[in-house]
Amino acid sequence: MPSYIVVGGQWGDEGKGSIIAYLAMHDKPEVIARGGVGTNAGHSVFVNGKKYAVRQLPTGFVHKDARLLVGAGVLVDPEVFFYELEHLKDFNVKERVGIDYRCAIIEPEHKELDRTNSYLHGKIGTTGSGCGPANADRVLRRARQAKDIKELEPYLTDVAAEVNDALDEGKLVLVEGTQGFGLSLYFGTYPYVTSKDTSASAIASDVGLGPTRVDDVIVVFKSFPTRVGAGPFPTEMSQEEAERLGLVEYGTVTGRRRRVGWFDFEFARYSARINGATILAITMLDKYDKDAFGVTDFDKLPAKAKEFIAEIEEKVGVPVGLIKTGPELEHIIDLRENI
Template structure:
């Protein structure tokens, strides 16, 4: 099993890379997160954002699996499937999407609870997507939630209605403006009937049998390492494990069966929502990068914060995931700048220096290394030998610092605009 992970705060271009290499695999499998993800893919001049559906969906011979470690919103899933069929009428998702019976459900009231907590001053506001993901995971841990397999039981309707009525009553007591309970209940159960069209099974058994038969699996992570619930910049993190270890637990596959671990990172950094961001740019250059790189959330449309590449955080992400190859994206966005910067280490308030760090604060001071910028027309570039010297120097510096090779370099938004470096 090979794994594709984001190494920063998300939006690194995982979907495009998975779309590119998924044809070499038999199965692509999502192992964490829910509809708070947003993998943007461009095909035939059109762009689509996949939320729950794995990014290998456009490959006819590839099975796409939604694993046990995910949380599935039936309403959002139904909308995404219908949108996918409009985008590409040839795709038959009911034939090549497999869903874990042990994946947990996101209830309609989970999303309302998410909004309530984000807007209530009694709680810490962290800037979530308000898709109910944290509520679903928290109820999973509390052992109060329903799973996909439960939709086939005789008492599912009564259990689901009990949860909806309980949550709705609590929200109404908090003076929250709510949609009619009957409306969200009907929409939910309609989506459940739609969900039953898909193959829901014990996916850990399915995957391990596939490996025993010699099939190749690509595990697809959503969010990114610095948003991991355990190892990220808490509390401004996601609600699941986004690491290579999370791929094993989220899919039920032994760590002994891991192969290549592809880590995706931008040539600069972005972040959505709150949380420390030592290299953030607040000037016109930051805005220029945002506009040129189209740095707006693929799931929410929110403008992303932009900043220089953070090497200590990147080293940390490489370390905890055991990354074997770096996939660097958006090198083209920085083209035309006279010079570019990389944060090589932090200077902390007590005078100490950190060169590898997973703990950040608003008082972390970045120390920048400036390098000569590059100016190139990447439009018709087909081989890494055509890259400008300044960009090659930038890549060589990263390889030396991270002690892993840059295996791929993205030089444009299209799926074909990725150079294989080795």
């Protein structure tokens, strides 16, 4: 069975959570592992009209039979972790989750520094979650690890071993990324970036997955990209234009209003190349064309929406396999069989 990685292709907030939730429920992977930075990225999922927001655990929690793993490269905030165990109790997450014992810990002082440092919070516009300072301590080899926190002991595991064992046993593995390509420490708009690389290669490394064991990379793009915090945004539109188009959004973690822009085909092509995209997922097509809302058959999409998808495929050079046409899990068009 294959493994696949889902990552954001823009500035985060692409709707990865909704794509991952669909894949989890439709493909039913036995293992869902989360890579990425830490609790500075929030993913939202709508299930039966109810919104669930997670910052620490895999968004694939909606698949109640999957083993849920947090890879060694991910920062863990015990306070957030235990809150989400309670928040998601309807999904029996507590019995299914495992944290790699090598995860570095976000301490209270990391969060305090992140929220009060004039450069990090003031100029760069960090979320205040403590991830940057925690990763700095990790690089300096003084951060505590999950194995040092007594309360986490029941959940500790070797995620890399579990992921590779699952593949050896022919199980399907879904790996989740966080943030977006434009926020990569290496390839993004430095210094207005997050504290590590966010490309698919880094996400694979976070969970201990070697490059030859990745079968597909799904890169998620939103019809109107958004960005939270400071930094370059070449296709940004005015707030007035965003309001006119009904594109007012707020960050899951920070609550800050998101900046909104037009789809950047050149940036999307570069993002897809570096991520090694094999499949594209397009979210919020209904925001681009309101008549596309809730459509689940590609042939029934309005002409404007079809033309937009065709333009993306032509200019980015990768086929579109998944299209979200609304917030609910069932608001999706799955074209992967045609790729």
